[in-house]
Amino acid sequence: MDRVLGEVLRAAVWDRLHMLEQEASSTDDDSVLLVARSELPRLVAGWRAVLAHHSPDLRGRCPACSSLWRPWVAPCTVWLSAYKHLVYAESMSSGRFEESAASRG
Numbered sequence: 001m002d003r004v005l006g007e008v009l010r011a012a013v014w015d016r017l018h019m020l021e022q023e024a025s026s027t028d029d030d031s032v033l034l035v036a037r038s039e040l041p042r043l044v045a046g047w048r049a050v051l052a053h054h055s056p057d058l059r060g061r062c063p064a065c066s067s068l069w070r071p072w073v074a075p076c077t078v079w080l081s082a083y084k085h086l087v088y089a090e091s092m093s094s095g096r097f098e099e100s101a102a103s104r105g
């Protein structure tokens, strides 16, 4: 992918995330419900696609993050980020999560 296309792609994704964030903070609950019903399944499908791409191979390595010279033992940063944003309890601060994730590596 060339650099310009990459920049266009990233800007479009950031714009979409910004739009969703604004929609979610709308005071019109009916609008929020409509957006949630239409966008949540797409976001779930997107996360699943990304996570499938970063699923460990038979040797326990992430094929997407590994290179020939530098194997990356799963879970990779994509899975750690998914856990942090989708599962992680708000009772633990983000800094503590990163400390515990770093201590595993």
Ligand SMILES: [Zn+2]
Binding pocket: 053, 054, 062, 063, 064, 065, 066, 076, 077, 078, 079
């Ligand atoms: Zn990965």
